[in-house]
Structure formats: structure tokens, C-alpha cells
Amino acid sequence: MTFWRKYSFVGLISARSNLAYFGDVVSRVLFLGVVLYIFLRLWKVTYAETAVQTLGGLTITQMLWYLTVTESITLSAPRVAQVVDEDVRTGSLATQLVRPLSYPLYRLWTTLGERLVRFFMNVSVGSLIAWILVGALPVSAVGLLIFVLALPLAFVLDFWANFLIGLGAFWLEDTSGLLLLYSRITMILGGMLIPLELFPRAMQPVLRALPFSSMVYGPAHLLVLPSLNELIELVLRQGTAIVVIVLFVGIVYRTALRRVYANGG
Amino acid sequence: MLPKLISYLTLAAAYVRFNLKSQLEYRGAFLSQVAAMFINDFFWVIFWSLFFTRFPVLRGWNVKDVITLWAVTAAGFGLAHALYGNGLFLPQLIARGQLDAWMLYPRALLSHLLLGRMSATALGDAIFGFVAYLLMVRPDLPHFVLFTLLTMSVAVLFVGFSILSGSLSFYLGNAEGLAEQWRFSMITFSTYPTTLFDGAAKLLLYTLIPAGFVSYLPVEALRELSLSHAALAGLGALAVLLAGIAVFYHGLGRYESGNLMEMRG
Numbered sequence: 221m222t223f224w225r226k227y228s229f230v231g232l233i234s235a236r237s238n239l240a241y242f243g244d245v246v247s248r249v250l251f252l253g254v255v256l257y258i259f260l261r262l263w264k265v266t267y268a269e270t271a272v273q274t275l276g277g278l279t280i281t282q283m284l285w286y287l288t289v290t291e292s293i294t295l296s297a298p299r300v301a302q303v304v305d306e307d308v309r310t311g312s313l314a315t316q317l318v319r320p321l322s323y324p325l326y327r328l329w330t331t332l333g334e335r336l337v338r339f340f341m342n343v344s345v346g347s348l349i350a351w352i353l354v355g356a357l358p359v360s361a362v363g364l365l366i367f368v369l370a371l372p373l374a375f376v377l378d379f380w381a382n383f384l385i386g387l388g389a390f391w392l393e394d395t396s397g398l399l400l401l402y403s404r405i406t407m408i409l410g411g412m413l414i415p416l417e418l419f420p421r422a423m424q425p426v427l428r429a430l431p432f433s434s435m436v437y438g439p440a441h442l443l444v445l446p447s448l449n450e451l452i453e454l455v456l457r458q459g460t461a462i463v464v465i466v467l468f469v470g471i472v473y474r475t476a477l478r479r480v481y482a483n484g485g
Numbered sequence: 486m487l488p489k490l491i492s493y494l495t496l497a498a499a500y501v502r503f504n505l506k507s508q509l510e511y512r513g514a515f516l517s518q519v520a521a522m523f524i525n526d527f528f529w530v531i532f533w534s535l536f537f538t539r540f541p542v543l544r545g546w547n548v549k550d551v552i553t554l555w556a557v558t559a560a561g562f563g564l565a566h567a568l569y570g571n572g573l574f575l576p577q578l579i580a581r582g583q584l585d586a587w588m589l590y591p592r593a594l595l596s597h598l599l600l601g602r603m604s605a606t607a608l609g610d611a612i613f614g615f616v617a618y619l620l621m622v623r624p625d626l627p628h629f630v631l632f633t634l635l636t637m638s639v640a641v642l643f644v645g646f647s648i649l650s651g652s653l654s655f656y657l658g659n660a661e662g663l664a665e666q667w668r669f670s671m672i673t674f675s676t677y678p679t680t681l682f683d684g685a686a687k688l689l690l691y692t693l694i695p696a697g698f699v700s701y702l703p704v705e706a707l708r709e710l711s712l713s714h715a716a717l718a719g720l721g722a723l724a725v726l727l728a729g730i731a732v733f734y735h736g737l738g739r740y741e742s743g744n745l746m747e748m749r750g
Binding site: 250251254255257258261262265266269270392393394396397398400401404405408413414418419420 | 511514518524529538542680681
């Protein structure tokens with residue numbers, strides 16, 4: 221079996237097993253509705269009090285659709301760090317290592333399969349809620365394609381960051397604190413709650429350069445204001461960040477594997 | 486009545502000591518969780534500070550009011566689940582038939598069961614709440630005394646709400662997902678200015694998702710140093726607690742044992 225066929229099967233099986241719990245996944249989008257309603261109120265009041273048509277270049281409709289995508293991205297994140305942490309602590313990592321699959325790539329494709337289903341579900345329900353609350357977002361087929369192209373590398377980048385945190389279990393008593401901080405930084409500095417244009421001017425170049433905005437702000441902004449140049453820039457930033465983090469993960473993973481001891485039985 | 490209260494307080498103090506010792510067995514994990522939650526809450530305050538730098542007043546609320554809101558909510562939630570940490574695990578305990586062990590003790594079931602666990606992250610919330618209020622709001626003595634009383638009221642409300650949402654499992658079987666979503670919705674509504682909402686949403690905030698007793702009334706009480714607002718917050722908290730207790734004991738009639746063999750130290 222070729223490399224790509226093998227791992228795409230892993231991703232496909234993961235997506236199908238998530239589809240089997242469709243009802244459960246749908247029931248979990250209740251929170252998404254609550255969050256979008258709160259955002260709508262927050263921004264409606266803010267637009268009204270500042271008496272402007274656009275904030276950060278976005279109208280209220282674009283703002284809510286932007287937030288729908290950022291929330292859908294954030295809430296679709298599978299439990300990667302926790303699963304890796306569990307594999308390390310329980311020792312099941314040792315049984316994974318004897319399989320004819322690379323453990324990190326196996327986890328990557330499983331995560332991508334799961335995330336695809338969860339994101340599709342979130343964005344579908346989120347779009348319905350946003351449409352009810354503020355109406356449709358005018359978007360062309362090209363604009364939609366630009367948005368879709370911005371997503372895969374965002375998910376891959378987020379996976380490697382989570383995988384790295386999970387590997388921390390080799391040295392740390394607990395990785396949940398690290399994970400909490402990572403997710404909070406991604407939410408706030410990544411632009412989940414407000415677009416980067418509304419941050420203080422001095423902070424904006426720094427936030428754009430950080431990888432967090434490539435995972436959340438980048439794709440969402442491309443949906444509401446599609447731009448081919450911005451897509452190319454984003455993909456380059458995502459690619460660079462992935463190369464750097466994969467190199468780092470490689471070093472950490474090799475060091476960690478030296479600490480794995482397996483006894484027969 | 487008084488001997489019973491003293492007996493319960495002695496038991497609660499013993500559980501707190503025991504739970505803390507058990508957490509300190511994994512000192513690194515415990516400290517990292519407390520610190521992570523403290524920093525996580527701090528990030529939220531930074532986000533609101535940035536928001537209010539751009540939009541200084543939101544329907545009469547300023548950044549100090551939002552910091553007060555975060556302080557009182559975090560401290561109340563933290564106190565509730567640092568003491569009564571099992572409240573967060575009620576859905577699992579009920580769905581898996583794990584109440585059996587607690588039923589064998591010569592103690593009132595619910596008040597005893599809730600003491601069984603301490604949430605390390607909740608402790609981080611509690612510390613953050615008091616530190617943020619003291620350092621960032623800089624209250625005078627009357628305000629600080631009222632703040633402390635209000636955190637207790639909020640803690641009572643969160644305990645009641647955890648019991649109420651957790652008791653869903655008696656009626657719906659495995660209601661972990663639904664209880665979690667309901668709790669997340671409550672926490673999310675509690676951390677945004679209540680002045681954003683009106684109409685039916687406001688009614689919701691004093692009934693199904695009683696966040697108004699956490700966010701609006703305590704903050705108004707502290708803004709105006711108003712004992713009537715504080716009393717209303719306390720009454721609301723008591724009502725939620727009583728509703729939670731009533732639903733729990735009503736649901737207990739439907740409880741089915743898990744026939745589990747368990748050892749408790």
C-alpha cells in the first residue's frame with residue numbers, strides 16, 4: 221500500500237467513525253448557538269454605540285460570519301494532546317510503535333478525519349444560526365474556494381502544536397495546564413473573539429506573525445473578505461510554521477522515544 | 486440544628502484537608518493546574534482590557550465593571566468547586582451507577598457526596614478572583630467585605646446549578662454532554678456584561694440559565710454598594726440551590742445501581 225493510500229484510509233475511517241455518532245455531535249452544537257448569540261449582542265451593541273457601519277473593515281453581518289467561522293474552527297478541535305498524553309502514560313504508545321505506521325502520522329490523519337466531520341457540522345449549524353441572526357453573507361464560488369483552501373494547513377498546524385503538548389507527558393506530571401494556556405492563547409491572540417484589525421495598532425504586526433492567527437483569523441477573514449494575495453501569504457505563513465514545528469516535534473519525539481521501555485508479555 | 490451544622494462543618498473541613506493532601510501527592514500537576522487557570526483567567530481580563538481600550542464604554546459598563554464581573558464569577562465558581570468538586574462529576578456518577586458507595590455512609594447523601602473531590606483548576610479561579618479584585622479594582626474595606634459575601638452567594642448558586650444540571654442524568658440516562666453544554670452556557674453568559682441582553686434573553690438569564698444572579702446583580706451591588714441588589718443575588722442563589730436539591734432527590738427515585746465493586750480509601 222502506498223504511503224498516501226495508507227494514511228488517507230486512516231483519515232477516512234476516523235471520519236466515518238465520527239459520522240456514526242452524528243446525533244451526539246449535533247447535540248453538542250447547542251453551545252455554539254449560545255456563543256454566537258452572545259457575540260451578536262456584543263457586536264450589535266458595540267456597532268450601535270460607536271455609530272459606525274464597519275469596524276475593522278467588517279459590517280455587522282461580516283463580523284458575525286467571521287465569528288461563526290472562528291468558533292467553528294476552535295470548537296472542532298479534537299482531543300489530540302489528551303490522547304497522546306494518555307498513550308504515553310498508559311504505555312499504549314509502545315503497542316502503537318510496532319504497527320507498520322508512523323505514530324505521529326497515524327495521529328495526524330485520525331485527527332484530520334475527525335476534525336473534518338466536526339468542522340463541517342459546526343460550520344453548517346453555525347451558518348444556519350448566523351443566517352437567522354444577521355442574514356446571508358454574500359460570497360462567490362471563488363471566495364468559498366479560497367476559504368476552503370485556507371483550512372487544511374490551519375488544521376495541520378494546530379495538530380502539531382497539540383501533539384507537541386501531548387509529548388510533554390514524557391517529562392511532566394500533567395499537561396492539561398499547558399493545553400489550557402495554548403487554547404486560550406489561540407483564542408485570544410489568534411483572533412477568535414475579535415479580528416486582528418481591532419487590536420491596538422502596535423500589536424497587529426506581531427499577532428499576524430505569530431502562528432495562532434494562521435489557524436483562526438486567517439481562514440475566517442478570507443471567508444468574509446476573500447483575496448488571492450492574502451491566501452498566498454497565509455499559506456506561506458502556515459507552511460513556514462508547520463516546517464518549524466515539525467522539526468521541533470521531530471527532535472522532541474526522538475528524544476522521547478529513548479524513554480520508552482517495553483517488556484514482553 | 487446547631488450540633489448538626491457543626492458536625493457537617495467538621496466533616497467538610499476534614500474533606501478539604503484530605504482532598505488537598507491527595508492533590509499535593511502530585512504536587513507538580515496540582516500547581517501547574519492552579520497556575521494555568523490563574524493565567525487563563527488573566528488572559529480573559531487582558532482581552533477585555535484591549536476591548537475597552539478600543540470601545541471605552543458598553544451600555545454604561547467600563548473595564549472596571551468587567552474586571553469585577555470576572556473576579557466575582559471566578560472566585561464564586563472557584564470556591565464552589567474547590568470545596569464541592571464532585572458537583573462537576575455528578576452526571577458521570579449518576580449515569581455509571583456510582584452513587585452506591587456514597588449511599589452506604591451514615592450521612593445525608595448529596596451534601597456528603599459533593600465534598601468527595603477538589604478541583605485544582607477551581608482553586609486557581611478562586612485565587613484569581615480575589616487577587617484580580619484586590620489588585621485591579623483596588624476596593625475600600627466596605628466594597629471588599631461585600632465582594633467576599635457576594636462570592637459566597639455566587640458559589641452557592643454554582644453548587645446549586647451543578648446539582649441541577651448534573652441531575653439531568655437521572656431522567657435522561659447519559660446526559661454528560663447536555664449537562665456540560667448547559668454549564669458552559671451558564672459560565673459564558675456569566676462572563677459577559679448582562680446589559681448586552683434584553684427581552685426574552687433577560688428572562689432566560691434569571692430562569693433557565695441563571696447568570697443574572699452571577700453577573701448583573703453582584704456587579705450592580707458593588708457599583709452602587711447596594712445591599713438590596715446583594716440580597717436579591719443571595720435569594721436567587723438560594724432558589725437555584727433549593728431547586729437543585731429538589732430535582733436531585735426527586736431524580737434519586739429513578740436511580741439504578743451500577744453493581745460496581747469499588748474500594749474507597
